[in-house]
Structures are given as C-alpha cells and as structure tokens.
Amino acid sequence: MKPHHAPARRRHRLVVQALLSLSLASTLSLSQAASEAPQALAQAQQLFLAATQGDSAAIEKAVEAYTALLRAEPGNPSLMAKLGAATSLRATTTMLPWKxxxxxxxxxxxxxxxxxLLNNTHDAAAAGQIPIALDTRFTAASTFLALPGFFNRGPRGNKLLQEVLNHPQFAQTPLAFRATVWMQAGRAAEQGERRDEARKFYQLVQEHGAPQASKAQAKLKALQS
Structure with a gap:
C-alpha cells in the first residue's frame, strides 16, 4: 500500500511547491499594476501576492476578491487569469490529494x-502600463511552467512566454515587468538545459539595471560553475 501511494504523494507535494513558486515570476508586475489600480483591484492583487508568498489565510480571500471583480467584468481576461492562479493555490490548503x-x-x-478570451483589443495599453494580452499570457505561462511535467503544460507555457517576449508592445512595458519576464525566460531556458540562452536573459536584467539585477547576477555566477 505505501509503495503504491508514495509516488502520488510526491507528485502532489510538487504541485504545491510549484504553485507557490509562481510568486517569484509575478510579484513585481503585479505590484506595479496595483499602484495604478482601483482600490478593489489593488486589494485583490495584494491578497494574491500574500497568498503566493505563503500566507494561506490570504488564498481564499484572494479567490473571493477576484471572483467579485470578475463578476463585474466577466469578459476581462486578466482578472480571469488571476482568479485561475489564485484558485490553483487552493491546492496548498488541503491534505487530500484528490482535492x-x-x-x-x-x-x-x-x-x-x-x-x-484574448483578442486584438487587448494588445494595446496606455504608456507605462502592461497590456491585458501580455499580463494574461504571462500569468498563464508562469503557472504552466511551474507545474510538474505530468500536467503536460510545459510546451504551452514556453509558447506563451515566447509570445510575450516577441509582442510588439513588450519593449514599452515597465522595466519591472520586462525584467520579471526575462527572469522567467532565463529559468525556463535553464530547465531546458539551454545555458547560453539563459545567460542572455539574465544579462538583459543586469544591463538594464532592473530591480532583479542582484538575482540575475547570482544566476549568472551559478551558470559559470
């Protein structure tokens, strides 16, 4: 009995760890958006950040907050993506594998x-803001790439990440967001054993003096060993 269930328990533990790691890829972009968002959205984003950083009490509150926001704007892809990420974090609140x-x-x-839900109207954004198309794709990509392989989401996660990087509006997004995407791209390249590609993304973070520059430097140092 124990040998039969042990692999399943390990897989479920990996799911929990992967979902929590989403905060590493999304914290800065969400914080930047929250500074310009209406109060309800800003509160939802702060709850989501707290949830991804290990505050289990914030998970259900984040789900409730995004559910309410989505009810008011049912066609908003960004809100739906955040609700999806927050809902996934519920996996960390139960000991039951099937739950x-x-x-x-x-x-x-x-x-x-x-x-x-994404269409061409979601590609544009005011100066200094993140287009809904990029925010939605990046939230999904970060989640998909964090999940263990048995979910079979890795290929789509990589495709979405490339779409964000290649988007015409990407260069006009805030540096904090671009650097967050570059860091995620670097990690994805490392996971795919593409060390030269990973170095390129970490170097971009350093060269632009992004807030994550010290983390990028540590990654570059590790790649030299």
Whole structure:
C-alpha cells in the first residue's frame, strides 16, 4: 500500500511547491499594476501576492476578491487569469490529494478560458502600463511552467512566454515587468538545459539595471560553475 501511494504523494507535494513558486515570476508586475489600480483591484492583487508568498489565510480571500471583480467584468481576461492562479493555490490548503488536483485543475480551466478570451483589443495599453494580452499570457505561462511535467503544460507555457517576449508592445512595458519576464525566460531556458540562452536573459536584467539585477547576477555566477 505505501509503495503504491508514495509516488502520488510526491507528485502532489510538487504541485504545491510549484504553485507557490509562481510568486517569484509575478510579484513585481503585479505590484506595479496595483499602484495604478482601483482600490478593489489593488486589494485583490495584494491578497494574491500574500497568498503566493505563503500566507494561506490570504488564498481564499484572494479567490473571493477576484471572483467579485470578475463578476463585474466577466469578459476581462486578466482578472480571469488571476482568479485561475489564485484558485490553483487552493491546492496548498488541503491534505487530500484528490482535492489538491481538483483545485489545480479548476485554476487551469480559468487560465485556459482567459487565454481564449484574448483578442486584438487587448494588445494595446496606455504608456507605462502592461497590456491585458501580455499580463494574461504571462500569468498563464508562469503557472504552466511551474507545474510538474505530468500536467503536460510545459510546451504551452514556453509558447506563451515566447509570445510575450516577441509582442510588439513588450519593449514599452515597465522595466519591472520586462525584467520579471526575462527572469522567467532565463529559468525556463535553464530547465531546458539551454545555458547560453539563459545567460542572455539574465544579462538583459543586469544591463538594464532592473530591480532583479542582484538575482540575475547570482544566476549568472551559478551558470559559470
């Protein structure tokens, strides 16, 4: 009995760890957006940040906050993507393996729907802001790439990440967001054993003097060993 269930328990533990790691890829972009958002959205974003950083009490509050926001704007892909990411974090609140999987899959369903809602109107943004298309794709990409391989989301996560990097508006987004994307791209390249590509992204973070420059430097140093 124990040998049969041990691999499943390890897989579920990986799901929990992967979902928590989403904060490493999204914290700066969410914080930047919150400074310009209406109060309800800013509160939801802060709850989500707290949830991804390990505050289990904030998870359900974040889900409730994004649910309310999405109810007011049911066609907003960015809000739906954030609800999906927050819903996935519910997997960290239960010890029951089937519930962990259920929460993760429910969150992924929201993310899939958010991506399906994107159209050309979501590509534009005011100066200094992040287009909905980029925010939505990056939220989904970060979540997909964080998940263990048995979810089979890695290839789509990499594709979405490339779409963000290649988007015509990417160069006009705030540096904090661009650097967050570069750091995620560097990690994805490392996971794919593409060390030269990883170095390129970490060097971009350093060269632009982004807030994550020290983390990028540490990554570059590790790649030299």
């Amino acid at each position: 962990k999987m259920s929460h993760a899959e429910e969150g992924l369903a929201y993310l899939d729907k958010a991506l399906a």
